[in-house]
Amino acid sequence: MTDVMVSAEGVHKRFGHNEVLKGITLTVNRGQVMCLLGPSGSGKSTFLRCINHLEKINSGRLSVDGELVGYREANGKLYELHERDVARKRQEIGMVFQSFNLFPHMTALQNVTLAPIQVLGRRRDETEQRARELLDRVGLSDKYNAHPVSLSGGQQQRVAIARALAMDPKLMLFDEPTSALDPELVGEVLDVMRDLARSGMTMVVVTHEIGFAREVADTVVFMDGGVVVEAGPPAEVLGAPKHERTRAFLAKVL
Amino acid sequence: MADQSQLTPVASERPQDIRAVPVRRPGRWIAAFIVLACSASFVRFLIADSAMQWHVIGQYLFDSQVLNAVVRVFYLTVLSMLIGVILGVILAVMRLSPNPILKAASWLYIFFFRGTPLLVQIVFWYNISALFPAPHHLIDIGIPFGPALIHPNANVIITVFVAALAGLSFNEGAYMAEIVRAGIISVPEGQTEAAASLGMGRMQIMRRIVLPQAMRVILPPTGNELISMLKNTSLASVIGYAEIVYVTSDISAVNYKVIQLLIVGSIWYLALTSVAYVGQYFLERRVGQGFSRAQQITIKDRWLSLGRGRGGTLGR
Numbered sequence: 001m002t003d004v005m006v007s008a009e010g011v012h013k014r015f016g017h018n019e020v021l022k023g024i025t026l027t028v029n030r031g032q033v034m035c036l037l038g039p040s041g042s043g044k045s046t047f048l049r050c051i052n053h054l055e056k057i058n059s060g061r062l063s064v065d066g067e068l069v070g071y072r073e074a075n076g077k078l079y080e081l082h083e084r085d086v087a088r089k090r091q092e093i094g095m096v097f098q099s100f101n102l103f104p105h106m107t108a109l110q111n112v113t114l115a116p117i118q119v120l121g122r123r124r125d126e127t128e129q130r131a132r133e134l135l136d137r138v139g140l141s142d143k144y145n146a147h148p149v150s151l152s153g154g155q156q157q158r159v160a161i162a163r164a165l166a167m168d169p170k171l172m173l174f175d176e177p178t179s180a181l182d183p184e185l186v187g188e189v190l191d192v193m194r195d196l197a198r199s200g201m202t203m204v205v206v207t208h209e210i211g212f213a214r215e216v217a218d219t220v221v222f223m224d225g226g227v228v229v230e231a232g233p234p235a236e237v238l239g240a241p242k243h244e245r246t247r248a249f250l251a252k253v254l
Numbered sequence: 255m256a257d258q259s260q261l262t263p264v265a266s267e268r269p270q271d272i273r274a275v276p277v278r279r280p281g282r283w284i285a286a287f288i289v290l291a292c293s294a295s296f297v298r299f300l301i302a303d304s305a306m307q308w309h310v311i312g313q314y315l316f317d318s319q320v321l322n323a324v325v326r327v328f329y330l331t332v333l334s335m336l337i338g339v340i341l342g343v344i345l346a347v348m349r350l351s352p353n354p355i356l357k358a359a360s361w362l363y364i365f366f367f368r369g370t371p372l373l374v375q376i377v378f379w380y381n382i383s384a385l386f387p388a389p390h391h392l393i394d395i396g397i398p399f400g401p402a403l404i405h406p407n408a409n410v411i412i413t414v415f416v417a418a419l420a421g422l423s424f425n426e427g428a429y430m431a432e433i434v435r436a437g438i439i440s441v442p443e444g445q446t447e448a449a450a451s452l453g454m455g456r457m458q459i460m461r462r463i464v465l466p467q468a469m470r471v472i473l474p475p476t477g478n479e480l481i482s483m484l485k486n487t488s489l490a491s492v493i494g495y496a497e498i499v500y501v502t503s504d505i506s507a508v509n510y511k512v513i514q515l516l517i518v519g520s521i522w523y524l525a526l527t528s529v530a531y532v533g534q535y536f537l538e539r540r541v542g543q544g545f546s547r548a549q550q551i552t553i554k555d556r557w558l559s560l561g562r563g564r565g566g567t568l569g570r
């Protein structure tokens with residue numbers, strides 16, 4: 001059974017005259033982990049942001065769980081989705097940012113419960129119970145009431161992951177979740193992500209952690225200059241890259 | 255991965271504090287002496303010279319007319335500020351919206367209300383009934399270009415109080431709009447994106463994420479605005495609103511104790527300002543939550559540190 005979660009066909013994205021994505025075609029199957037690698041400026045973040053419509057694509061087709069991102073198709077015509085419907089689709093896609101982006105005026109627990117209560121209209125007591133479980137799961141059982149400033153980067157990122165998981169997403173997007181962390185804190189975040197992958201979550205991860213990609217990814221995609229240079233199982237792309245650009249990049253990051 | 259958050263007590267023996275002869279600073283002594291001498295002679299002038307007539311000030315300080323005026327100033331300030339802040343938020347959001355009409359409308363509003371004297375605006379609102387046809391000065395309120403639903407009499411609605419309130423709050427809205435806008439754009443875009451990625455709508459993001467964080471930037475200048483507002487209520491005296499300046503100059507017009515009554519008024523303005531200070535202090539502490547690792551400094555700590563700090567500290 002190959003059940004497709006994310007499907008991109010010839011996705012283009014321009015910022016003014018700067019064409020950042022030049023026809024990205026790839027698929028992510030349900031329950032699988034895809035790692036995106038590539039040099040700075042190759043369009044990895046931009047592609048990730050297109051998936052939950054933080055950026056609008058200029059051409060091509062991009063769909064999540066069988067539904068187009070940002071549009072509705074009827075009678076061969078595309079209709080732009082209302083803001084409300086875009087928001088509804090984003091509820092099902094969790095996103096974790098390089099800079100954490102926790103809400104600084106709220107405690108860890110409030111960060112996690114905010115969206116389920118405000119967006120899904122869930123009951124507070126149940127949501128808080130669930131949030132505590134999630135924080136326990138990411139190893140923060142003693143930090144429920146801490147504000148983000150008083151947490152380390154690794155702890156903040158783990159709260160951010162718990163916050164995204166609280167919405168019960170069917171897809172998780174990670175944009176260099178460990179790049180802003182001190183080396184000794186990287187492991188604790190990768191551990192959480194590894195657990196998540198094992199639990200069957202569909203994940204698209206932009207990362208420079210080759211070891212993580214090798215171990216966890218089902219597919220590794222190497223991007224450069226807005227195109228997919230090479231894609232395949234980690235053993236192929238990382239172990240025996242076919243393209244010169246991939247080899248050069250791997251030589252630099254390893 | 256249990257995180258050790260408590261500090262474990264370090265070695266029990268503390269090293270000796272340094273004992274050194276402090277640097278002599280004669281300049282400080284001279285400056286302090288000059289300031290003290292000047293203050294002392296000024297205080298002597300105030301107390302000794304019977305010309306001040308302190309008993310007159312004491313007599314009018316709690317005069318019932320004056321007290322009524324103080325209460326009016328308090329209400330006018332609070333209400334105008336409240337309306338001003340609400341208007342400011344609406345105008346700021348309009349100004350930042352992608353809709354060009356809303357943007358332009360907000361810009362024009364700010365342009366007019368900041369660009370004309372407050373005094374003129376207050377007098378304008380007071381006389382607005384002249385714009386509605388005599389003799390009844392009816393205002394048609396209803397659907398624009400459509401039928402009017404109610405026809406209140408402008409002269410009846412626009413009392414001195416309403417004119418003062420309109421003048422002060424509409425003007426304040428323009429200033430608050432700029433303050434709120436600065437606060438909103440001070441919140442990093444990542445916050446909005448994180449909230450959007452959780453499926454929150456624009457209004458929810460504004461209300462739950464952006465505005466609470468913007469408050470930190472908005473509050474200090476708003477405290478300034480509140481204090482200006484307090485004093486600007488005195489402009490309402492020109493349209494005959496019985497606030498502090500109007501009442502005290504009314505009294506001094508009869509008894510010629512001009513200076514004494516100005517001081518009576520000033521004492522009340524200072525008292526009201528002090529209330530604003532205290533309010534601002536506690537509000538700032540509240541919205542500052544989560545923005546600093548340092549424990550919140552209390553007033554008491556600050557005064558204690560005054561006695562301790564040797565070389566003086568930089569910054570806040």
Ligand SMILES: Nc1ncnc2c1ncn2[C@@H]1O[C@H](COP(=O)(O)OP(=O)(O)OP(=O)(O)O)[C@@H](O)[C@H]1O
Nearest residue numbers: 015018020038039040041042043044045046047176
């Ligand atoms: N909002 C924007 N407006 C204009 N240009 C943008 C915008 N966002 C990204 N770009 C440009 O798009 C290109 C790709 O950016 P992107 O952030 O996707 O790269 P990346 O692969 O994630 O790089 P990095 O590894 O440094 O994060 C860059 O040249 C960047 O300048």
Ligand SMILES: [Mg+2]
Nearest residue numbers: 044045046176
């Ligand atoms: Mg990036």
